[in-house]
Amino acid sequence: MSTLFGILSVGRNGMMAHQVASQTASHNATNASSLGYTRRMANLESIDGPPQPGLGSRAKGARRVIDPFLERRLLGARSSAGESRARASSLNVLDEVFTDSDADIGAALDALTRAFGDLSVNPGDPTAREQVLARAQSLGDVFRQTAEDLDGARGEINERIAFEVGQVNERLYQIADLGEQIAKAELDGQEAGNLRDRRDQLVREVADRVPVKAIEEDDGTLNLLLDGSRVLVGPDGEVNELLSALDPGTGDVSIQHREAGALVDLSLAGGSIGGMFAARDGALRDAQSALDQLAYDIATAYNTTHRSGIGLDGLGGRDLFVPPGAVPGAAMNLDLSAAIAGNPDAVAAAADALMLPGDNRVALDLTNLAEQDLALGGTATAVEGYAALVGEAATKVQQATLRQEGADAAVEQVEALRQGVSGVSVDEAMVDLMQFQRGFQASLKVIQTADEMLGDIMRLKR
């Protein structure tokens, strides 16, 4: 049974529905640049009768326009971009440390060889001897400096990992918190769009750091899984946070996770934290060990030859460098031996104590060490060994940079696809706004018309 008052209700309902819809379109237009914003679509539906034929339209909240598969791809892409970006930026130090300069290890080796060459021409000359000491000292210095730079980079990565773990945990609690709020807000069946946008953004930010998978429950709560299996945020909002542990021996940070009450060491293959691990335990460690090995080989070879020689004081058997105890740390500890430091006469140029000072045979041998295959297990000269080390480190930096470019492009692509679905087009929002304005105007007209009809009926009685 239809009444004129029913038409008035239709107009009122339509007016209210289009007001909501206009607000949704305006919300979209003004959030075009908001971080993590997903465009909304007003849910306008007709209010069916009875009374027939129906009571107009109503807005049932606003739905977020989202493609769950794209969202999942985006998480994966951001994890691998986070990984390769962190790896590349952690390895940049190798580029800086190994850029050629007049003061790099290769140049220091050449300078030492030149000093030995001068000594072989003037074995009795105090200046030539001072030069040998100075050059050997600076070779030690530049090795130490390089080792310190690499060590500093390692320390920085460790601090960074601990910091990023904190960032992840902070977000885990926020995600759990938002899950609860969303479940409460959506009890009436309407989507809590802003809360969901914020939670999705937080999940993406976690994915930048560690590889995660987000599984949504029907009630709106979220399971956040690390590496596909370890629970970071559970369905009832409990958080199982990441723990960082410091190895006091090496100064290295590792990441742990509590599993059934026990702590488990994690190795992550994605996200910026995974990338930093990869850089630290891969290219950086390789460069450090190669540098140590080179320092060890150089110290050992020069010591052996130098010990066979005799100084101006007629004594022999002295090391040039402090003999390295082990390969690890050899670069950091490369220094003039105590017997030589400050004692130019102890530099051994001669092979025979009776042939001083013109005997230059050991000085020639020391000069010739530059031509000897003493590095890389006896397959390369010292300078070649250094060049190989630089080449290897640089190759890894190059690979990391290329991978970063690829991963960034992949994120850009998925992000573009996501923007195609969920991003705001201002023009589109404006068209929507006009459309809803029309609807609003139409509803007003309906009210006006119903009013006129009522008036007409009133006039009948007069």
Added chain:
Amino acid sequence: MRVSDKGTFELHRANLARLKSAWTSAQERAATGRQVTKPSEDPLAMSQALRERSKSARADAYARGIDMGNHRLDAADRSLADVAEALRRIRDLTVQAASDTVTARERADIAVEVRSLRDTVHSLANTEAAGSYVFAGYPDDAPPFDAAGVFGGSSDVPELEVSPGVRVALGVRGDEVFSGAGGGVDVFASLDALATALETDDVPTIRASLDTLDAAHGQVVHARGEIGARQNQLEVSQSVVGRMKDRAEVRQSELVGADPVDAYLELEQAQGAYQAAVKIAAQLPGPSLVNG
């Protein structure tokens, strides 16, 4: 496909960042004249360039050594030339003294001159160059020949490495040239014997010493020949290491150097690309319902 505003702006932002980065590195290449400024840009070239740089440094060091070696060989050669000259003069005097027309008194006068020439040879044998006695062998901080002309040095000649694996002796053995080691003539003993014979008017000994003098002279001339050969070796090595340095430098610039023309063109291109992108970005957001 739907195009969102954020997506459009982000696309342009990423594009501008990329082009600007390319432009900056093109500028760096053109300004530094180096194609490879960071090892990771071309690891292989950088690694090889480090080796070439070392080769060039080694070549420099060899060239320095060769200069110093030349100095020493020149000193030895000059003193041996003077010794040969003195020995010839002594021989002339001996021929004169061997004549029957010369009186004992005149022979005594010749003896004085021979003794003085012998002292000249003695001091030449103790020649010093750059602080070391060139005929002393290894213990080169003291004169190798004592007042009596007895050799106190070592039977060695210090060597110099002139190019990888090639060593050249810097002089000749003093005991061979002056003391007759290895089957030659002891120059000082012969000269002393000659002077004594002149003083004692011992004509047969004077005549006999002519052969000895010839042998001594031959010994010195032979030593000069050896030194000459070593000087030649140094000269050859000089050009060998010169070429080694040239090659290393050419190779180094091939590996990491930038061709100026290429670098400039690349810079122009990168700048043009960036400018075009800036122009396009400046037209954003373009026609829209909002400003229509």
